[in-house]
Amino acid sequence: MRAVVTVNLKTGVLDPQGEAIKSALGSMGFAGVEGVRQGKVIELDLAEGTTEAQVTEMCEKLLANTVIESYRVEMGA
Amino acid sequence: MKAVVLVFPGSNCDRDMAVALKAVGADVTMVWHKDSALPDGVDLVAVPGGFSFGDYLRCGAIAAQSPISRELKAHVDRGGYALGVCNGFQVLTETGILPGALVQNASTKFICKTSTLRVETSNSDFTARYNAGAEIDIPIAHHEGNYRVDDAGLAKLHGEERVAFRYTDTPNGALDDIAGILSENRRVLGMMPHPERAADVALGLTDGSPLFQSLAEALVAA
Numbered sequence: 001m002r003a004v005v006t007v008n009l010k011t012g013v014l015d016p017q018g019e020a021i022k023s024a025l026g027s028m029g030f031a032g033v034e035g036v037r038q039g040k041v042i043e044l045d046l047a048e049g050t051t052e053a054q055v056t057e058m059c060e061k062l063l064a065n066t067v068i069e070s071y072r073v074e075m076g077a
Numbered sequence: 078m079k080a081v082v083l084v085f086p087g088s089n090c091d092r093d094m095a096v097a098l099k100a101v102g103a104d105v106t107m108v109w110h111k112d113s114a115l116p117d118g119v120d121l122v123a124v125p126g127g128f129s130f131g132d133y134l135r136c137g138a139i140a141a142q143s144p145i146s147r148e149l150k151a152h153v154d155r156g157g158y159a160l161g162v163c164n165g166f167q168v169l170t171e172t173g174i175l176p177g178a179l180v181q182n183a184s185t186k187f188i189c190k191t192s193t194l195r196v197e198t199s200n201s202d203f204t205a206r207y208n209a210g211a212e213i214d215i216p217i218a219h220h221e222g223n224y225r226v227d228d229a230g231l232a233k234l235h236g237e238e239r240v241a242f243r244y245t246d247t248p249n250g251a252l253d254d255i256a257g258i259l260s261e262n263r264r265v266l267g268m269m270p271h272p273e274r275a276a277d278v279a280l281g282l283t284d285g286s287p288l289f290q291s292l293a294e295a296l297v298a299a
Contacts, residue, residue: 009180013225014250016185062142065135065171067178068225 001046002076003055007064008039078103078296080121083149083165085110085140090126090162090273097273097285098123101293110143120296121158122149124165126218126271136179136221137167146172158296159265160203163219166257166267175258175267176234177226183250187220191282192270194242194256201259202295203266204241206287212245213284215270222269224251224258234258241266 009015015037022036042063044055055073064071080103084091095105098121106116110129115122130139140146146168153159153174161169169175182188191214196207207213226234231253234240242257249269257268272285 013180014183014223016181016183016223016250020185062134062138065138065178067170067176067227068180 001048001050003044003046003050003052004074004076005042005044005055005059005063006039006072006074007042007059007069008037008071009068010070013068078120078293079116079118080105080123081108081115081119082106082123082125083108083110083145084125085127085129085143085168087129087131088125088127088164090164090271093271093273094123094125094162097276097289100276100286101289102297103293108145110140110145113144113148115145115148115152119152119157121160121292122152124149124159124161124168125273126163126165129164129168132164132221135167135171137164137169137171140164140168141171150174153260153265156262156264158202158292160292161265161267162271162273163217163222163269166269167221169265169267174265175260176230177224177258179221179269180223180225181221182219182223182248184248187218188222188248189218190216190248192217192248192256193245194270195245197240197243198238198259200238201241201263201266201291203259203288203291205295206291214275214282215272215285216274216282217248217270219249219269222249222251224253224255224269226252237261239263242268242270 017038018036059071239259243254247254272288275282275285
């Protein structure tokens with residue numbers, strides 16, 4: 001089974017990479033990009049029976065730094 | 078002073094740190110991150126700069142889970158001293174020993190230059206040999222030195238006078254110009270600038286020396 005963890009900077013935490021991407025898109029002529037936030041996606045291949053609670057614990061302890069980041073767990077088949 | 082310098086895969090300021098500590102008379106042991114114990118009677122654990130684990134995931138995040146980091150936490154909980162510089166500061170925040178986090182520089186660029194810091198407090202065993210308000214030149218070399226902490230955390234740092242150093246001209250976007258902070262018991266210092274790179278006449282900068290001298294004086298009897 002698989003789980004996908006998406007980690008993003010919390011709202012209000014400056015995202016210099018997102019700002020750089022936004023500025024690049026603007027200079028390429030893409031109008032109307034009002035905000036860019038860059039995060040990361042972590043795909044986990046898990047043994048059967050691994051619970052969402054265990055993945056959440058992984059997020060809390062390592063995958064995300066909850067001082068600055070939020071995360072979302074999607075448990076897949 | 079009995080000091081330990083932790084070495085992670087990708088640490089690259091570990092030997093510089095050892096040289097700076099030895100210069101003030103410390104007995105220094107290098108300790109590999111897989112070791113599960115610190116030598117007996119250690120006064121100070123230094124967490125050096127570098128790119129531990131290639132900065133994968135987040136700077137310092139993997140190192141914070143190394144076996145020796147548990148020992149580092151236990152040492153700090155016992156009231157032991159710790160100094161984290163650059164990547165070492167990132168490791169100290171990732172372990173939760175110091176509050177806040179270090180994110181990418183506002184410019185998105187790696188910055189390598191001499192920065193001017195203002196010493197904000199001489200009330201610590203790291204800064205006792207400085208005069209509060211003094212301006213010192215210490216090199217920085219980092220890509221993720223932009224200090225962040227929530228409002229409550231910042232208020233606490235202010236209230237307890239735990240900001241040790243501020244940039245006079247912030248290069249990286251750090252909140253409140255913060256370059257280095259102390260723990261609640263003032264025995265842990267984390268800072269992005271590199272005092273060990275400014276502690277020898279041959280290097281051209283010596284403003285980092287008083288930090289190591291302060292430690293040596295405080296820990297001579299310890």
